[in-house]
Amino acid sequence: MSVLELEGISLGFGGVQALSGVDLAVEEGTITAVIGPNGAGKTSLFNVISGFYRPQQGRVLLEGRNLTRLRPPRRASLGLGRTFQNIALFRGMTVLDNVKLGAHVRMRTGVFSAMWYLGAARREEARVREEIEREVFDFLEIDHIRRHPVAALPYGLQKRVELARALAMRPKILMLDEPVAGMNREEKEDMARFILDVKEEWGITVLMVEHDMGMVMDISDRVHVLNFGQVIASGEPAVVQKNPGVIQAYLGSGDVNSLRERLMGESA
Amino acid sequence: MDWLFFIEVSLAGIGAGSLYALTAIAFVLIYKATRVINLAIGEMLMVGAYLFFALGAGWSLSWWLAIPMALVGGGLLGMLLERGVIRPMLGENPISVFMVTIGLGSILVGTVELIWTSAPRSLPGFMPDEAIFIGEAFIAPNTFWGFVIAAVVIALFLLLFRFWRGGVALRATASDQGAAWAMGINVPAVYSLAWGLAGMIAAGSGILLGAMSGVSPEMAMFGLTVLVVVIVGGLDSVFGALLAGLLIGWMESVVGVYLGGEYEHLVTFILLMLVLLVRPWGLFGSHEIERL
Amino acid sequence: MRIGSAKESYIADEALFATRTQWVWFALLLASLVLFPFVSNLYWLYLACLVSINVISATGLNILTGFTGQVSLGHAAFMGVGAYTVAWLDNNAQTPFYLNLLAAAGVTTAVGLVAGLPSLRVKGLYLAIATIAASFILQFVFINWESVTRGTRGINIEPPEIMGIVLDNPDTFYWMVVPIMVVMVLLAANLFRTRVGRAFIAIRDRDISASVLGISLPAYKLMSFAIASFYAGIAGGLYAYFMGSINPESFPLLMSIFFLAAIIVGGMGTILGGILGAIFMTLTPEVLRYGVDLASPFIDEPGAVLSPVRTIVFGALIVGFLLFEPHGLAEIWRRIRRFFHLWPFRT
Known part of the structure; x- marks a missing residue:
């Protein structure tokens, strides 16, 4: 069954057509990757799903429910989690507070009980804290930095904290925008392992945009290739990799060397 | 309705509005060059205005000497x-820079009160004082x-802005610093130039305003109305500043007399x-400044 | 030197004062607040009451500006709304003072919600300017709604009364205002241990991330305006009782700038910052008066010098802190504490 479905999404800015007629379905319990040359519309697609852009045509469905007219916070509360390409943590806060913010939609404390901090508010804070410690910090191995301000952490750890924050939401579908961009080999391997565990242990469906073809080929169950705002190929990684249209797309973008490196070098 | 009276009130308003417009140009100049x-x-x-007062009344210099000196000051x-103060704050949060200018204002008012007390003063006259009639x-x-x-x-300034080398540099810096x-x-020289020119223009408006309605530390409140003028006109629009200045001057005069x-x-x-709610970038400002 | 602290439960780890040392300090602070009236005179008690009122107000503004990032230059005008509410009730209804105070907070909250509406449309400086406009519009209402405010003549307020004791003097007023201040500050501190406070900070730091985490920006911005106005209402109501009379001149734009300066000097976005800033900015003019008194043999008109010197120092503090200590007194305090924690090993 599809958790997330996009039906005929078209999005244009002025004269530029960023997405035209994109149909895409994400099956429950899979890792689905969206790839494509620079400027193919991948991030626009993510922003349409999150609700930052409203498409001129088409619908976004989460478990059959139409999200197209909902604002981003509402979508989050229905189970749509995401991370950003260039880390979007709250830099003034500690790791713990950042991750707790992920659990915002699952909490209920209102202003009055918050200010008195009695009973329900206190219990809820303790419960969420305990869950985060047990499930998220343990899993992502960041319990030793819980009190650190995120701004001071190295890049790889910040990426991990952002993943932790999204997991604390317990989303139905987790959208990762370039989860391993800018990481070294070791960090990439860690992250790939975490993403696989998110699917297998947490049972969360993952939709990611990624440039690192090696990682995409290794961990994805399905790949969709986007070019000039259109889906030009979909299928299992091994099949997509050999699709002549896909090779053509990367050639057409002039990205020949990176294509060779990505398709042959790293996955070999 | 007494149309003659209405016209007289309107003319007075437009006269006051011309000072709003002039000061607003100084404001826009600073905003365009340094985004402050x-x-x-x-x-x-x-x-x-106080510099002119000190030179003209205190030292009894004649006005054609005192005015240029006050402008240079x-x-x-x-x-x-x-x-x-402003340059060390470059790149900081715009709100912090804004607050710094509030602090600077306070320092300037305090200094003026310390030197000249807060008593109102009148400037030595330098304009012809025969009554003027336009029609009746x-x-x-x-x-x-x-x-x-x-x-x-204003006309001189616009010409300068368009044709002089420094004006061209100003416009270039305003549109894209990098x-x-x-x-x-x-670019740093352009910043100095913009603030220097703006300081001269502001001093000039101060002298004109002082000639119309006297000099006192209360004059500083004029700046708040100028703030309204530039927001209404559009922060980065010289034309908007001119038009909004005249409009608001006229409006205040008419409202003040009739209401x-x-x-x-x-x-x-x-x-x-209303402008902030409906059109935050102002009547003639460019759209992206809304994102401040 | 302090080493680690071990906690048995997450509840203990989430406590407001997490270590024994912090509890001891808090207890000492409360004790000194209780003892203060017995060792000081009316003048210092007067200042203590004024400081307390300003702490409440600054804490409210800090929630809105320091924590949520919505700059307001209308805070004094909101205090005015609270003050006039108290004044009107005092003159027209026989309600007890605590009800008047709550009503002041309620009315101010409602006004603050309306004044906060522009925050849904504009951000940053534009919002600051919109609050200047709100401030002038309220000022106009204070002057011209004569049937309620008595216009420029101002309005007198009878001192509050608790159980037969009339609080017409700083030494009695102190016992009412200080507990209220302590409670208001603790309430604010609690707020930032929960999802609501975290959402405020999230909006300040990065509003786009906040919205993908399910935080509704309009709702939380308005909530922040409402809370800040609630604090302003309480502070304004207390101010009216404390001063005994108010007029439209009591709440000028300069006073709003004063509170903004207080949280800048104290430290934006920390509860301690609001407190330190309010204390510092309230006491500085007094210190300056001492200074001018001391210097009076050497200057011509000491009386005429004081007010301009205050204005200059006020501006210089804003400029100086923004330039050299943008995180304010709270950060200086943190550095001092850190020094002693590590002492004598690292300095």
Whole structure:
């Protein structure tokens, strides 16, 4: 069954057509990757799903429910989690507070009980804290930095904290925008392992945009290739990799060397 | 309705509005070059008026000597503020810079009160004082000559902005700082230039305003109305500043006479609220400044 | 030197005062607040009451501006709304003072919600300017709604009364205002241990991330305006009782700038910052008066010098802190504490 479905999404800015007629379905319990040359519309697609852009045509469905007219916070509360390409943590806060913010939609404390901090508010804070410690910090191995301000952490750890924050939401579908961009080999391997565990242990469906073809080929169950705002190929990684249209797309973008490196070098 | 009276009130308003427009140009100049919302503009104007007062009344210099000296003083003050306080804040949160200009304003007002006390003063006269009639409508000579001078200065400034090398550098810096650097424009010098020119213009408005309605530390409040003018006109639009200045001057005058003085500011600030809600980038401003 | 601290449960780890040392300090602070009236005179008690009122107000503004990032230059005008509410009730209804105070907070909250509406449309400086406009519009109402405010003549307020004791003097007023201040500050501190406070900070730091985490920006911005106005209402109501009379001149734009300066000097976005800033900015003019008194043999008109000197120092503090200590006194305090924690090993 599809958790997330996009039906005929078209999005244009002025004269530029960023997405035209994109149909895409994400099956429950899979890792689905969206790839494509620079400027193919991948991030626009993510922003349409999150609700930052409203498409001129088409619908976004989460478990059959139409999200197209909902604002981003509402979508989050229905189970749509995401991370950003260039880390979007709250830099003034500690790791713990950042991750707790992920659990915002699952909490209920209102202003009055918050200010008195009695009973329900206190219990809820303790419960969420305990869950985060047990499930998220343990899993992502960041319990030793819980009190650190995120701004001071190295890049790889910040990426991990952002993943932790999204997991604390317990989303139905987790959208990762370039989860391993800018990481070294070791960090990439860690992250790939975490993403696989998110699917297998947490049972969360993952939709990611990624440039690192090696990682995409290794961990994805399905790949969709986007070019000039259109889906030009979909299928299992091994099949997509050999699709002549896909090779053509990367050639057409002039990205020949990176294509060779990505398709042959790293996955070999 | 007494149309003649209405016309006289309107002319007085437009005369006052020309000073809003002139000061607003100083404001826009600073904003365009350095992206600073300078709330101290009213205080800079006040300092200019007091400099003229000190030179003209205190030292008894004749006006054709005292005015240029006051203008130069205003310009130096602008450059000093930019170099000493604004430049170290470059790249900081715009709100912090805005607050810094509020602090600067406070320092300037305090200094003026310390030197000249807060008692109102009147400036030595330098404009012809024969009554002026346009058709049958009377207009106060100070207002009339104030308008004429403001108009000439604005025209000069616009020409300068368009044709002079420094003006071109200013415009280039305003549209893209990085590119201006790459083109070999000395951007810090442009900042100094913008603040210096703005300081001169503000001092000039201060002298004209002082000639119309006397000099006191209260003059600094003029800056708040100028803030409204530039928001309504569009922060980065010289044309908008001119038009909004005249419009608000006229509106305040008409409202003040027909509804009562207490409504003057109310109407101004309601207009501000409306513009912020409906068209935050102003009547003629460019769209992206909304994202501040 | 302090080493680690071990906690048995997450509840203990989430406590407001997490270590024994912090509890001891808090207890000492409360004790000194209780003892203060017995060792000081009326003048210092007067200042203590004024400081307390300003702490409440600054804490409210800090929630809105320091924590949520919505700059307001209308805070004094909101205090005015609270003050006039108290004044009107005092003159027209026989309600007890605590009800008047709550009503002041309620009315101010409602006004603050309306004044906060522009925050849904504009951000940053534009919002600051919109609050200047709101401030002038309220000022106009204070002057011209004569049937309620008595216009420029101002309005007198009878001192509050608790159980037969009339609080007409700083030494009695102190016992009412200080507990209220302590409670208001603790309430604010609690707020930032929960999802609501975290959402405020999230909006300040990065509003786009906040919205993908399910935080509704309009709702939380308005909530922040409402809370800040609630604090302003309480502070304004207390101010009216404390001063005994108010007029439209009591709440000028300069006073709003004063509170903004207080949280800048104290430290934006920390509860301690609001407190330190309010204390510092309230006491500085007094210190300056001492200074001018001391210097009076050497200057011509000491009386005429004081007010301009205050204005200059006020501006210089804003400029100086923004330039050199943008995180304010709270950060200086943190550095001092850190020094002693590590002492004598690292300095």
